[in-house]
Amino acid sequence: MTSGTSVRLGLTGSIGMGKSTVAAMFAEAGVPVFDADAAVHRLQGPGGRVVAAIEAAFPGTSGQGGVNRTALSEAVLGSETAMRLLESIVHPAVREERARFVADHADAPLIVFDVPLLFETGGEQAVDKVAVVSAAEPVQRARVLARAGMSEAKLDAILARQVPDAEKRARADFVIPTDVPLEQTRAAVAAVIACLQPPGGG
Ligand SMILES: CC(C)(COP(=O)(O)OP(=O)(O)OC[C@H]1O[C@@H](n2cnc3c(N)ncnc32)[C@H](O)[C@@H]1O)[C@@H](O)C(=O)NCCC(=O)NCCS
Ligand SMILES: Nc1ncnc2c1ncn2[C@@H]1O[C@H](COP(=O)(O)OP(=O)(O)OP(=O)(O)O)[C@@H](O)[C@H]1O
Numbered sequence: 001m002t003s004g005t006s007v008r009l010g011l012t013g014s015i016g017m018g019k020s021t022v023a024a025m026f027a028e029a030g031v032p033v034f035d036a037d038a039a040v041h042r043l044q045g046p047g048g049r050v051v052a053a054i055e056a057a058f059p060g061t062s063g064q065g066g067v068n069r070t071a072l073s074e075a076v077l078g079s080e081t082a083m084r085l086l087e088s089i090v091h092p093a094v095r096e097e098r099a100r101f102v103a104d105h106a107d108a109p110l111i112v113f114d115v116p117l118l119f120e121t122g123g124e125q126a127v128d129k130v131a132v133v134s135a136a137e138p139v140q141r142a143r144v145l146a147r148a149g150m151s152e153a154k155l156d157a158i159l160a161r162q163v164p165d166a167e168k169r170a171r172a173d174f175v176i177p178t179d180v181p182l183e184q185t186r187a188a189v190a191a192v193i194a195c196l197q198p199p200g201g202g
Helices: 019-028 036-044 051-057 069-076 080-104 137-145 152-159 165-171 182-196
Strands: 007-012 033-035 110-114 129-134 174-177
Touching (some): 007 182, 019 033, 019 110, 019 129, 033 080, 036 051, 036 080, 036 110, 051 080, 069 080, 080 110, 129 165, 174 182
Parallel strands (some): 007 110, 007 129, 129 174
16 A cells, blocks of 8 residues: 555445444544445435436436435336436446545545445445445344335335345455444444554554
């Protein structure tokens, strides 16, 4: 690793596993975090630069507030062709935002990319190490099904498009558990930081 470049940690995990919670722990520890989902919300929000392309591809799925995610979700979930079309619009724009983030944090010893679809999009090629956030399936399902607008069918449609948790754990360099007390999750985050960013940045 030449000087001046950051160690890049990919942070991923299936729906409801705790990525956002763990990403916040990295941020609290002073590690710059790129949140891909937040980038998608910006890009799809009011004035977002992919709104016009999404409306052209999926007429009626946007309005004054940008993309109507409920309408868009109904238009694409369950259709592999439609989801791939949506991804072809959104993912390049996310990659551009990620490149800007890297340039803005060139001197940080460690940076984190919080990317839900890291393995699904080959994003692991762009990072040095991967940490997977994981919990037992019943815990995961209970969390997600407690969300407004979620259903068993929608959850299963999403999970069908995500690399299984067991495969993510096998391919990861680190596994961060979230079906444990928050302090244990926080300790796991600290251990990953200590491993990748030794004191003194050595
Ligand atoms: C499909 C959409 C409209 C659903 O929006 P909605 O607000 O209902 O759900 P939300 O965005 O919170 O996603 C819920 C869960 O689905 C997962 N998910 C989102 N997109 C995808 C996808 N293309 N493939 C598999 N899982 C996905 C997320 O990781 C999350 O765990 C939205 O997720 C979207 O625009 N996805 C395409 C862009 C994308 O691939 N985003 C993933 C992060 S890079
Ligand atoms: N260590 C933990 N102990 C208890 N609850 C946790 C822990 N970590 C995360 N959670 C809870 O799990 C739920 C899902 O967490 P979070 O929103 O971070 O998941 P996510 O992977 O970002 O979800 P999505 O993929 O849908 O965006 C939240 O209610 C969060 O409070």
